[in-house]
Amino acid sequence: MYTLDVLVQGYPGKSVCHGALGWSTIALLRGEGRVALVDVGSFGVRPELAKQLAARGVRREDVTDILLTHAHWDHSVNAPLFPNATVWIGAAEMAWAEAEPWDFNALPELHVRELAQNPRTRRIAAGDEPLPGIHAIAAPGHTPGCLVYYLAANDPPVIFSGDAAKNRAEMLSMAADMTMDAAASESSMAGIWSLWRAVPGTLLVPGHDLTMRLDAEGHPEYCGQRQAAIRSWFSEDLAVTAEFDLTAP
Numbered sequence: 001m002y003t004l005d006v007l008v009q010g011y012p013g014k015s016v017c018h019g020a021l022g023w024s025t026i027a028l029l030r031g032e033g034r035v036a037l038v039d040v041g042s043f044g045v046r047p048e049l050a051k052q053l054a055a056r057g058v059r060r061e062d063v064t065d066i067l068l069t070h071a072h073w074d075h076s077v078n079a080p081l082f083p084n085a086t087v088w089i090g091a092a093e094m095a096w097a098e099a100e101p102w103d104f105n106a107l108p109e110l111h112v113r114e115l116a117q118n119p120r121t122r123r124i125a126a127g128d129e130p131l132p133g134i135h136a137i138a139a140p141g142h143t144p145g146c147l148v149y150y151l152a153a154n155d156p157p158v159i160f161s162g163d164a165a166k167n168r169a170e171m172l173s174m175a176a177d178m179t180m181d182a183a184a185s186e187s188s189m190a191g192i193w194s195l196w197r198a199v200p201g202t203l204l205v206p207g208h209d210l211t212m213r214l215d216a217e218g219h220p221e222y223c224g225q226r227q228a229a230i231r232s233w234f235s236e237d238l239a240v241t242a243e244f245d246l247t248a249p
Helices: 043-054 091-099 111-118 168-172 182-198
Strands: 001-007 026-031 034-038 065-067 086-090 122-123 134-138 147-151 159-163 203-206 211-215 221-222 229-232 242-245
Touching: 001 203, 065 111, 086 091, 086 134, 091 111, 091 122, 134 182, 147 182, 147 221, 159 182, 168 182, 168 221, 221 229
Parallel strands: 034 065, 065 086, 086 122, 159 203
Antiparallel strands: 001 026, 026 034, 134 147, 147 159, 203 211, 211 221, 229 242
């Protein structure tokens, strides 16, 4: 029912001394008369997001829906860029985000206000079906109101886990990095595992990693090739750069 394009790959890493890295997954779904984004990334990703949308002939005015897994800045802050989009977010997540004080946290204060006041924001709960064939599943832990989106209409199905399961290491270890409730995160990941195993070939699109499927032994394997690098100026010549490949150890 939907074509799936991962516009921006999530990256399973953290900055060591420059705060949060925030390289999160942005996916595009098209079908059923909808043009939908699953999460919208951070401020810094805007040029790449615009490039990827343009490459697929999608203008920002064409986006009809945004499915937010949670309210952290690296997943939600670009929602106002899409003026015609209905923004779907968990009611529990919005209630938590609105109540959080302005502080050194991962919530963009002005953006939370924008989401709360936007007449196109829709607050949903577990079990709701924001788009035809796409179901919201509660997955608390990373934040209190994290949602997983299950695209049951496709063959194979697709699970968008957001930061309920950020990467392959979390899914295999059943331990979450950066979670508000470790026990809740473990329980949410157990639920994701059950859903993932239920239909052979099901794709898992995590918040900070490549898309994966389970191999014949039930072990997660990556789909596609990772793209990640940093280019730096360390010489006295602007034309000379050093490129650091971040795709593998």
